[in-house]
Amino acid sequence: MFSDTIAAIATFPGNAGINIIRLSGKDALNIAYKVFVDKNKQKPAKLKPRYLHYGYIVDENEKIIDEVLISYMKAPNTYTREDIIEINCHGGIISAKKILDTVLNHGCRTAERGEFTKRAFLNGRIDLTQAEAVIDIINSKTDSSHEISVKHLEGRLSKQINAVIDEIMELLANIEVNIDFPEYDEDEITIERVKTLCDKLSPELDKLIKTADTGKIFKEGIKTVILGKPNVGKSSLMNFLLNENRAIVTEIPGTTRDTIEEFVNIKGVPLRIIDTAGIRETDDRVEKIGVEKALEKVRAADLVIMIFDSSKELEKEDEIILDYIKNKKVIYIKNKTDLENKLNLSSYREIEEGIINISILQNQGLDDIINKINSMFFEGHLNVTDELIINNVRHKNLLIKAKKCIDEVLNSIENNMTIDFIEIDLKEAMENLGLIVGKSVSDDLVDKIFDEFCIGK
Ligand SMILES: Nc1nc2c(ncn2[C@@H]2O[C@H](COP(=O)(O)OP(=O)(O)OP(=O)(O)O)[C@@H](O)[C@H]2O)c(=O)[nH]1
Ligand SMILES: [Mg+2]
Numbered sequence: 001m002f003s004d005t006i007a008a009i010a011t012f013p014g015n016a017g018i019n020i021i022r023l024s025g026k027d028a029l030n031i032a033y034k035v036f037v038d039k040n041k042q043k044p045a046k047l048k049p050r051y052l053h054y055g056y057i058v059d060e061n062e063k064i065i066d067e068v069l070i071s072y073m074k075a076p077n078t079y080t081r082e083d084i085i086e087i088n089c090h091g092g093i094i095s096a097k098k099i100l101d102t103v104l105n106h107g108c109r110t111a112e113r114g115e116f117t118k119r120a121f122l123n124g125r126i127d128l129t130q131a132e133a134v135i136d137i138i139n140s141k142t143d144s145s146h147e148i149s150v151k152h153l154e155g156r157l158s159k160q161i162n163a164v165i166d167e168i169m170e171l172l173a174n175i176e177v178n179i180d181f182p183e184y185d186e187d188e189i190t191i192e193r194v195k196t197l198c199d200k201l202s203p204e205l206d207k208l209i210k211t212a213d214t215g216k217i218f219k220e221g222i223k224t225v226i227l228g229k230p231n232v233g234k235s236s237l238m239n240f241l242l243n244e245n246r247a248i249v250t251e252i253p254g255t256t257r258d259t260i261e262e263f264v265n266i267k268g269v270p271l272r273i274i275d276t277a278g279i280r281e282t283d284d285r286v287e288k289i290g291v292e293k294a295l296e297k298v299r300a301a302d303l304v305i306m307i308f309d310s311s312k313e314l315e316k317e318d319e320i321i322l323d324y325i326k327n328k329k330v331i332y333i334k335n336k337t338d339l340e341n342k343l344n345l346s347s348y349r350e351i352e353e354g355i356i357n358i359s360i361l362q363n364q365g366l367d368d369i370i371n372k373i374n375s376m377f378f379e380g381h382l383n384v385t386d387e388l389i390i391n392n393v394r395h396k397n398l399l400i401k402a403k404k405c406i407d408e409v410l411n412s413i414e415n416n417m418t419i420d421f422i423e424i425d426l427k428e429a430m431e432n433l434g435l436i437v438g439k440s441v442s443d444d445l446v447d448k449i450f451d452e453f454c455i456g457k
Helices: 028-035 094-105 115-122 128-139 143-153 156-180 187-220 234-242 285-299 316-324 349-354 366-378 393-414 419-437 443-450
Strands: 006-009 018-024 036-038 052-058 064-073 084-090 222-227 260-266 269-275 303-309 330-335
Touching: 006 094, 006 115, 018 028, 018 094, 018 115, 028 036, 028 064, 028 084, 028 094, 036 064, 052 084, 052 094, 064 094, 084 094, 115 128, 115 443, 128 143, 128 156, 128 393, 128 419, 128 443, 143 156, 143 187, 156 187, 156 419, 187 269, 187 393, 187 419, 222 234, 222 285, 222 366, 234 260, 234 269, 234 303, 234 330, 269 366, 303 316, 303 366, 330 366, 393 419
Parallel strands: 222 269, 222 303, 303 330
Antiparallel strands: 006 018, 018 084, 036 052, 052 064, 064 084, 260 269
């Protein structure tokens, strides 16, 4: 338990209906008694836990700041496991700020980012994966991403990881006994048990690690770079997908100079779309930088949408781009099909066969693009299944490390290594898994994780 009491505005202050000021800690209730008066402007006899009490908040001079509803949640069954006071005041920035100042003057301090959730973790109510799920829920941009994080908040990942940790721990205890009492000479039986467990764990961990690609896509969106020579309609496509005039569109080739990046959720497909400068050889310094930037974006892209202009013949620029993206996931598009076709792709049979014909001007063929992305990345099933999906890079990296140790154990068994050798890797696997749920994590890491939270959470 912490010795100090923290306070913060938990809502986003602005022109909203209400704001909530939250206090957590052992002085929370005392402070509430100092600042709250009931509807008769009297100090209440008692703030009953889990009731909403109507009244006013007064400052140090007993002057009314605002009309409020206040609730008291008694430890330990609270978000932080400490006493919590929540004050619902009117929206806007003044009331909330004045109430916060008043409670601070009565002896609590401003909460750091994520400090309420950090206390929930440090006081043992939730583990680290659940705390991380809280921030992921807040930051979710798609229904699917939200759904995945809610599962983590329920503790589904922790449950699975903890079960594995328990299994490993039991074997480690066995190994310890063998090492301490070699006269029992049960090494062989223990090693057999270790092998059985690791044979099971290695593919299990692998399966979990593989879900991380989907998790990342749901969380961050499919990084989609729109590429093509100048004037093919890249910015027009960007605007169309965003449903707004975000990028400048003109008939002048070389209009877009810098890359533009936006997140959009189209029928559940999360896209991080990047519009780029048209690729061509140019002496214009600014345009040249734009072209370099466009190509740079391709490197980290999950998907490239390459646009051809159906009203133009195939040109050297198209071929340069095709060569550049040959190792990427690509959707090929032929735009401006409302104009007379001059594009001949017969030397690129495969591209020609899979190409999507569109006319942004006539609003044609755009659903085909979304359907194609859907089938490429989600095999047509955009729903998050009941499967547990890893959506946190920290978890993914620790799972990879743990799997490596498990494989190392199997390797050692294969090579008839001694049991103390095997024990080292088994222990390391367990430690890496422990770090996922927050067992023996360093203070620095905890600080770093909660620093990504918002104030008041
Ligand atoms: N006819 C026709 N014109 C189109 C279509 N789509 C876009 N355009 C026009 O093509 C021109 C270029 O469009 P942009 O979207 O600016 O092309 P861009 O690829 O971003 O061009 P840069 O930024 O210069 O590389 C504009 O005049 C658009 O109105 C289409 O489907 N049919
Ligand atoms: Mg453009």
